[in-house]
Amino acid sequence: MRTVVCAEPGHMTLEQRDPPSCGEGEALLRIRRIGVCGTDIHAYGGNQPYFSYPRVLGHELAGDIVEVGTAGDPELIGQRAYVIPYLHCGQCRACRNGRTNCCQRMQVIGVHRDGGMCDTLAVPLDHLVVSDTLELDQLALVECMAIGAHAVRRSELTHGELAVVCGAGPIGMGVAQLARERGARVVVIDTNPERLAFCRDKLGIELTLNPSENDIDAALKTLSDDELADVVFDATGNPAAMQAGFDLAGHAGRYVLVSIVKADITFSDPVFHGKELTLLASRNATRVDFDEVTRLMESGRLKADAMITHRAELADVPERMPAWCTPATGVVKAMIELDDSPRQSTTGAPS
Template sequence: MRTVVCAEPGYMVLEERDPPRCGKGEALLRIRRIGVCGTDIHAYGGNQPYFSYPRVLGHELAGEIIEVGSEGDPKLIGQRAYVIPYLHCGQCRACRTGHSNCCKRIQVIGVHRDGGMCDTLAVPLDHLVVSETLELDQLALVECMAIGAHAVRRSGLGQGELAVVTGAGPIGMGVAQFARERGARVVVVDTNPERLAFCREKLDIELTLNPNEDDIDAALKAMSDDELADVVFDATGSPAAMQAGFDLVGQAGRYVLVSIVKADISFHDPDLHRKEMTLLASRNATRADFDQVTRLMESGRLRVDAMITHRAELADVPERMPTWCAPATGVVKAMIEINDTSQQSISGALS
């Protein structure tokens, strides 16, 4: 089968590998869609923690089940499904207390182990979710949206509170939509005018602010009787922006770091104590978050299709990846497609 390997930072190559076998408790997924996210871009750029090379990227995955192992239901064959890529041990304290998203021995598909930039992938059956309603593009975006769902749930955001989302990438767009689902007032902050326009026009975010043009502090104080934000979510992937976000949090407010960077983030301790600020990290997502995203997506309450701005076939990824990483390209979400023609040779090999 075809496999795209990130051999080292800045270098991808298309290889031929043997297709995987379907083990006990597993299913073979014919990959049809692969969303490219910030984790992939950071890994390609050499800036992703928890990472080693060479690695097959890809964890936003959707496809068709083509085989099930000895414990699987044959009725699953032929159904569309998405992948929950966080493989947890089930035994550590985090897992035992319902925090499988930060399992001590977590193995994330496409990060700690080879991922889905390939034609076929073996996946544990309990990490596949079938939907008869969602299309392949939508299925591939569930994981991305689950990150935002988890961050908002973790924040305890309430109706009427002022939520500020810094970073208008796909994760930030997901956070903004789930914050709105909670009944919060939502402000999106970014330095990219095109991203801000996208949030207003495609996602109906009423207020967006650009720190290069707007007085963020004054705008937030005007919305909050001089109290600033109840909750700030950082989805920038920028250490400087993450550090600046502390100043946007009001008294007794919460600051949720959704981004992860290979850097130290510091804060002024007296300010943290003066506000009695709560600082939270948000990592991955749980099954409850995936279930919420699936329900809302199936009901049409989440706007995800417009986020896909660029597409490529699997074989073209090594050539396209450098351009997708360039801000000037204007990528919101790139989607890798594996079409029926490219799958014909695989079907013959498996039969």
Template structure:
């Protein structure tokens, strides 16, 4: 079968690999869609901290279940499904507490082990989310949006809150949509005028800010009677922006780091204590978050497919990836297609 392998930072190659089989508790997924996310872009650029090479990328996946390892799962064959790519151990303390998203022995498909940039992938059956109503594009976007759903749920954001989302990439746009679902007043900060316009025109966010043109602290103080934000979410993937975000949090506020970078993040301790700020990280998502995404997609409450701006076939990915990583190409979400007969 075909596989696209990131052999080293900056280089992807199309290879022929052995077709997998599925064992007990597994299903064989014929990949039909692969969403490209910030993790893939950072891995391609050599900036993903949990990554080793060579690696087959791809964890935002949708496909058709074509075989199962156990006869009791036979009804799944022929169904389209999304995949929860976080393979948790089920035995560590985090898993026993239901925190499967941050398992001590976490293996993420497409990060710690080879992913879905291929024709066929054997996956645990319990990690599949079959759907007869959602499109392949929607199914491939579930993981991306579940990251945002988890971050907002973790923040305990309520309808009386002023929420700031720094970084208007696909993850940030997911955070924006779930923050709005919680009834919060939302501000989006990003240096890209194109992405800010998308947030205004497509997502319906009235308050947007380009930090290269306006001072975010002054702006936030002006719309909050000096109180600043109740909750700040960083989805920028930029260490400087992540550190700057501490300045946006008001007294008693919460700062949720959705981004991850290969560097240290520091803050001023007296200011941190003076505001009695809460600092949170948000990693991956749980089935609860995926179920919420599926429910809101089915209800038509999300603008998920509007985020797809670029498309390519699997064999075109090695050539397309450098373009997708360049800000000048205006990519919000790239989607890889595999033909039904692949």
């Protein structure tokens, strides 16, 4: 089968490998869609923690179930499904407490073990979710949106609170939409005017700020009667921005770090204590978050597929990946397609 391998930072190859076998408790998924996310981009650039090379990337996955292992339900064959890519041990303290997203022995498909940039992948049956309603593109985006759902749930955001989302990439866009579902007033901050316009025009996020054009502190104080944000979410993947986010939260506020970077993050302890801030990390997502996103997608309340701006067939990924990692190309979300009859690769914007 075809397999795209990230051999080392900045270098991908198309290889032929033997297809996987289907073990007990597993299913074979014929991959149909692969969303390219920030984790893949950081891994390609050599900036992803918990990572080693060579590695087959890809964890935003959707496809058709073509085989089930021993004791598996044969009626699953032929159904469409998405993948929950976080393989947890079920035994550590985090798992015992229902926090499977931060398992002590976590194995993420496409990060710790080879992922879905291939024709067929063996996946544990309990990590596949079937849907008769969602299209393939939507199925491949559930994981991305679940990251946002988990961050918002971690924050305990409530109706009417001011939520500031720093970073208008796909994760930030997901956080913003899920925060809006909680009834919060949502502000998105980014230095990219095209991304901010996308949030306004495509996602309906009315309040956006650009640090290059706006006084962020003054704007947030105006929106909050000088009290700043109730909750700040960082989805920038930028250490400087992550440190600056502490200043955007008001007294008794919460700061949720959705981004993860290979860097140390520092803050002023007197300011942190003076505001009595709550600092939270948000890693991955749980089944509860996936179920919430699935429900909202099926009801049409989330505009996840609007984020897809670029497309390519699997064989073209090594050539396309450098452009997808370049902000100037206008990529919001790239989607890899694997169809029965491979069609010419297309893009929603220049590749």
